[in-house]
Amino acid sequence: MKKQVFYFYEALGFDGAEQLKVFNLYFPSGYDFFEMDEETKEDFISENPAVNRALLHALFAGEKMRQYKRPILLSAKHSESFGRFAQEEMGQLRQEELRVALLNTQLEIIGFETIFVGTLTEVSCSPREIFQRAFLANAYAIIIAHNHPSGTVYPSEQDAFFTKKLLKVGQDLNLPLLDSFIVTKDNYWSMAEEDKEL
CATH class of the missing domain: 3.40.140.10 (Cytidine Deaminase, domain 2)
Structure with a gap:
């Protein structure tokens, strides 16, 4: 997943490696969006408000899509x-x-x-x-x-x-x-x- 985070920043014109270092400070060993506390989330967003907020929304949407399964008839x-x-x-x-x-x-x-x-x-x-x-x-x-x-x-x-x-x-x-x-x-x-x- 960290590779996707790197490419997300690169696609927006940021230095992917530098932004990934910041990301790793807040989420050093992975995380669960449903257990993330508000303080950590807000601190991370404040590092780069519009972009980091968009990243969290994208990762959250990706997690929801991964969990989705078609119903069995x-x-x-x-x-x-x-x-x-x-x-x-x-x-x-x-x-x-x-x-x-x-x-x-x-x-x-x-x-x-x-x-x-x-x-x-x-x-x-x-x-x-x-x-x-x-x-x-x-x-x-x-x-x-x-x-x-x-x-x-x-x-x-x-x-x-x-x-x-x-x-x-x-x-x-x-x-x-x-x-x-x-x-x-x-x-x-x-x-x-x-x-x-x-």
Whole structure:
């Protein structure tokens, strides 16, 4: 972290080494922002008011960001639990919608996001938006789900073609598609449960 402090001062046109010496006087062996007393903070700020105040705000924000974790929606280790979850979320929708579940390395769902909304009978989309969203979320793997307002739970030829395309792109990008779901208000279909790649 002291390297970042050095570069902070350098970026503002100060002598990073000199400013780091001052920083080390106040914080010789690290510190916890939530335990820093007001007197130490004010003394440090008084050395270079605007800049040191900005530094403390930046370090505090960085610490908060480091502690932030995405909430876990559910475990996707069992297709049935995800199928029922997707069915509850999407089964009653009147238009077709495609959503992507973003998974961490423990196969926990850290996001379930709508990628496309279509018509009553179809949704058209490209793999680019799906994988772009997965990379932005630093996902380990994905699951896709879309609904069939018609009530038919089985995949169409278009569904099969699109899923095969996603499987291939996922393999190439080392970001695998683990399953593909179709949901209706009464049921769900899972590629993994059917034990085939469509």
